[in-house]
Amino acid sequence: AQSVTQLDSHVSVSEGTPVLLRCNYSSSYSPSLFWYVQHPNKGLQLLLKYTSAATLVKGINGFEAEFKKSETSFHLTKPSAHMSDAAEYFCVVTDPTSGTYKYIFGTGTRLKVLA
Amino acid sequence: NAGVTQTPKFQVLKTGQSMTLQCAQDMNHEYMSWYRQDPGMGLRLIHYSVGAGITDQGEVPNGYNVSRSTTEDFPLRLLSAAPSQTSVYFCASSYFTGGDQDGYTFGSGTRLTVV
Numbered sequence: 001a002q003s004v005t006q007l008d009s010h011v012s013v014s015e016g017t018p019v020l021l022r023c024n025y026s027s028s029y030s031p032s033l034f035w036y037v038q039h040p041n042k043g044l045q046l047l048l049k050y051t052s053a054a055t056l057v058k059g060i061n062g063f064e065a066e067f068k069k070s071e072t073s074f075h076l077t078k079p080s081a082h083m084s085d086a087a088e089y090f091c092v093v094t095d096p097t098s099g100t101y102k103y104i105f106g107t108g109t110r111l112k113v114l115a
Numbered sequence: 116n117a118g119v120t121q122t123p124k125f126q127v128l129k130t131g132q133s134m135t136l137q138c139a140q141d142m143n144h145e146y147m148s149w150y151r152q153d154p155g156m157g158l159r160l161i162h163y164s165v166g167a168g169i170t171d172q173g174e175v176p177n178g179y180n181v182s183r184s185t186t187e188d189f190p191l192r193l194l195s196a197a198p199s200q201t202s203v204y205f206c207a208s209s210y211f212t213g214g215d216q217d218g219y220t221f222g223s224g225t226r227l228t229v230v
Contacts, residue, residue: 034218036221042224043119043223043224044158044207044219044221045221046218046219049218090157102160102163103219105150105158107155107156108155
């Protein structure tokens with residue numbers, strides 16, 4: 001069975017400092033992995049996805065994530081936080097071989113950016 | 116604008132009432148799904164569809180019905196509302212590309228309160 005664990009429910013950083021949001025996954029197959037962002041009272045927006053191509057994935061708004069199979073991790077990073085990055089972030093795993101294409105969501109990490 | 120449209124945005128129901136949450140997409144996506152979002156639990160899949168006439172249950176289907184008579188529409192019916200169904204509901208859709216699922220496009224959500 002697939003699962004995804006977001007290791008921090010809340011992360012606070014100062015504006016201009018690096019962001020690290022941690023995600024570990026469990027999957028019997030080579031998974032597809034995604035990061036989504038949700039700003040307050042909004043829907044979810046795709047930041048980036050990994051689908052067995054390059055292990056370092058670049059997304060929108062300066063975010064990137066690295067797929068590490070040996071560590072079963074897919075951590076999200078950004079070199080320099082901006083106030084507009086304050087939001088909730090979800091790590092998602094799916095098994096493209098399952099035939100169901102269902103997403104499994106992590107419980108989310110709320111990022112706070114301090115001025 | 117192309118995307119996923121959910122209506123209504125807000126709804127208050129009394130226990131035992133029924134209602135339908137509407138979801139429409141104009142991107143010709145094969146896959147559509149309904150999620151509920153509750154604090155600290157991420158998003159949980161209620162029902163999904165891989166094409167017109169085909170639906171299946173997700174993780175938390177009890178108390179909900181769906182149908183998919185057209186590619187564009189995927190309504191979610193609450194049969195007899197209960198306070199436990201108080202939540203934010205998201206509809207999402209996506210393509211399949213070469214057997215791999217593209218990222219979801221999410222609607223802006225329906226905030227439902229059952230009293």
